[in-house]
Amino acid sequence: MLNVVAVNGSPNKEKGRTAMILTPFLQGLEDLGATIDLYYAS
Amino acid sequence: MQALYPKLRNANLLVLATPIYIPLPGELQNFINRLTPLLEPDIKFREGRTRAHMRADVLIDKMILVASGGWWEKENFDTVIRIVEELAAVSSVTFGGAIIRPHSQRMRKGGQLTKDGQEVDSAIRTAAHELIELGDIKGETLEAIQRPLVSREAFFQR
Numbered sequence: 001m002l003n004v005v006a007v008n009g010s011p012n013k014e015k016g017r018t019a020m021i022l023t024p025f026l027q028g029l030e031d032l033g034a035t036i037d038l039y040y041a042s
Numbered sequence: 043m044q045a046l047y048p049k050l051r052n053a054n055l056l057v058l059a060t061p062i063y064i065p066l067p068g069e070l071q072n073f074i075n076r077l078t079p080l081l082e083p084d085i086k087f088r089e090g091r092t093r094a095h096m097r098a099d100v101l102i103d104k105m106i107l108v109a110s111g112g113w114w115e116k117e118n119f120d121t122v123i124r125i126v127e128e129l130a131a132v133s134s135v136t137f138g139g140a141i142i143r144p145h146s147q148r149m150r151k152g153g154q155l156t157k158d159g160q161e162v163d164s165a166i167r168t169a170a171h172e173l174i175e176l177g178d179i180k181g182e183t184l185e186a187i188q189r190p191l192v193s194r195e196a197f198f199q200r
Binding site: 002003004005006007008009010011012016017018019020021022024025026027028029031032033034037039041042 | 046055108141147
């Protein structure tokens with residue numbers, strides 16, 4: 001089982017284009033059973 | 043940050059996601075600086091360089107970069123890729139790859155993903171699946187994620 005910590009450094013947080021790229025990646029990991037903890041650096 | 047250390051110690055994979063500034067948002071650099079408590083102070087000289095490694099109670103063995111930029115060319119990501127590669131090397135963990143999306147604004151129109159945007163989104167999901175199933179993201183998948191969505195000429199014409 002994969003444990004993932006993701007840190008998004010975008011001040012636009014979940015609305016930004018970094019989130020637009022990060023979200024499908026984290027969802028793809030979750031599809032295969034990974035546990036995700038997402039944090040914002042700002 | 044203190045509350046984050048136990049989560050970080052128990053993670054196998056650390057994903058750093060960032061917009062491209064020149065080069066990083068300060069908050070993300072601060073986060074990178076604060077990773078040092080995860081490192082063993084016992085440094086070694088290896089392959090011509092001084093390197094540290096993660097403490098025994100830290101499970102992280104891989105780092106991935108996810109980055110979005112507004113400029114046309116993918117070379118605009120080189121400095122940030124280098125920073126995360128260096129962080130992985132200093133920590134003696136694997137750099138698992140860079141998921142980079144130049145001119146990412148071209149993935150959306152009116153708040154919705156365009157057809158190109160949907161294809162990139164789908165390639166990013168494939169990258170995640172490959173990482174878990176194969177242990178690595180295929181080069182062709184990374185290429186599909188970063189492919190030009192518009193020619194450079196057209197990018198500068200508007």
